[in-house]
Amino acid sequence: MKKFLFVSRWGESLDIANTIKKEGHEVKLFVEDKGCKEIGFGFVNKATHWEKHxxxxxxIIFDYTGYGKIATQLRSAGKLVVGGTEYTDRLELDRNYGQAELKKHKIKIIPSKEFTSFNDAITYIEANPNTYVVKPCGETQELKQLLFVGSDDEGLDVIRILRAYEKAWGNDFGNFQLQRKVKGVEVSIAAFFNGHEFVYPINITFEHKKLFPKELGVSTGEMGTSMFWTKDSPIFEATLLKFQSTLAKHNFIGHIDINCIVNGNGIFPLEFTSRFGYPQIFIQRAGINEPLGELFLKLASKKTFRINVKKGFQVGAYIVVPPFPYDDKKTFNLFSKDAVVVFKKNGKEGVHPMHLKKVKDEWLITGNTGIAVLVTGVGNTMKDAQKMMYNRINNVIINNGYYRTDIGDRWSEDSDKLWSWGLL
Structure with missing residues (x-):
């Protein structure tokens, strides 16, 4: 039995902490964000000041970017730590730096330009008409609904969006990036890193970011994901693997993901996630056959090992409640706070607690975002995994809950394209 201390930005690592507690370890969870402090009560022991422990x-496991400096200091002091470094934090948080590092590692990137002024960006589009994606940088990038993917060849839709943002945000928007839009299949390549090298197998992930089925509605960051594990991948070799010696130099121990658009012309990396992905880590957990606590201990101890994973596919979908994906305290308090997660049959298999607390064995929604649970399914085929997941979703009752009904549907078409481009 070991003692695990989770340092969490928004309580996202509750499910992992709870799993490791069930594996027989002692666990403490610290949640930094004031509005999320209740997350995890009743599930695991909470810490009010993580430094005291x-x-x-x-x-010690850090579940988000921004803790790189302290994680490095703790490693230098001899602590076992899973988490970022200042270098990997910057890869994710500073989009321009991330793109420059890709270029430095001889990886093809999509042309992009950073702006601080909406007018400058509009002038740029007028001078260089094209299809663009608007990507907020720094802190604003956490507001996923502000990401805008244009479809107009002249960039006129992006100009309209930028004018709307200027009215709504003024000078508070911060830096943002205009990136040329590339058509193709969006795919993420993810892997754990043990301070020396990548740990195999690697994980191939397909995210579903829009609120509604068929990729309609506002960008949410994530509504669900499908994935599989593999021992090798041409996309991994062309992207993440090229960072192996750099990550080793910075003594990075944790999880890193690179999101790409791929098509017949090649592989185009978009951005880094140099921490656990959400809900990626919970769906990965559904496909990992070994205890999670042991995996993290081996990783932090810089051991060389292979992860024991399931064959086939894993899928996961969020069940969310109002005001998700928006930040509206009044709506959350009115419709969602302390709403109960009810199970028709007494089976919680594959249902991962997200922004919840436990009172008298009941799961209650807390926090402030409205992410209630993540439900996973596994199977030899994508259809099998989907069937298991949606059967499990049907066992969950959450008042005002909503979720996407098509997670994994894109695979039949995406896989054909990836095969034909020689990328599977």
Missing amino acids: IAWADI
Whole structure:
């Protein structure tokens, strides 16, 4: 039995902490965000000041970017740590730097330009008409609904969006990037890194970011994901693998993901996630056959090992409640706060608690975003995995809950394209 200390930005690692507690370890969870402090109550022991428990912990797990400096200091002091470094934090948080590093590692990138002024961006589009994607940088990039993918060849839709943002945000928007839009299949390549090298197998992920089925509605960051594990991948070799010696130099121990658009002309990386992905990590957990606590201990101890994973596919879908994906405290308090997650039959298999607390064995929604649970399914085929997931979703009742009904549907078409381009 080991002592695990989780340092969480928004309580996202509750499900992992709860799993490791069930595996027989001692667990403490610290949640930084004020509005999310209740997340995890009743599931695991909570810590109000994580720094006071450093000596207590055998291993410390940071679940988000922004903790790289302290994680590095703790590693230097001899602590076992899973988490970022200042370098990997910057890869994710500073889009321009991330793109420059891709270029430095001789990886083809999509042309992009950073702006601080809406007018400058509009002038640029008028001078260079094309299809663009608007990507907020820094802190604003957490507001996923502000990401806008244009479809007009002249960029006129992007100009309209930028004018609307200027009215709504003024000078508070911060930096943002205009990136040329490339058509193709969006795919993420993810892997764990043990301080020396990547740990195999690697994970291939297909995200579903829009609120409604058929990719309609506002960008949410994530509504669900399908994935599989593989021992090799041409996309991995062309992107992440080229960072192996750099990540080793920075003594990175954790999880890293690179999101790409791929097509017949090649592989175009979009951005890094240099931490656990959400809900990626929970769906990965559904496909990992070994105890999660052991995996993290081996990783932090810089051991060389292979992860024992399931064959086939894993899928996961969020069940969310109002005001998701928006930030509206009044709506959350009115419709969702303390709403109960009810199970028709007494089976919680594959249902991962997200922004919840447990009171008298009941799961209640808390926090402030309205992400209630993630439900996963696994199977030899994508259809089998989907069937298991949606059967499990049907066992869950959440008042005002909503979810996407098509997670994994794109695979039949995406896989054909990836095969024909020689990328599977």
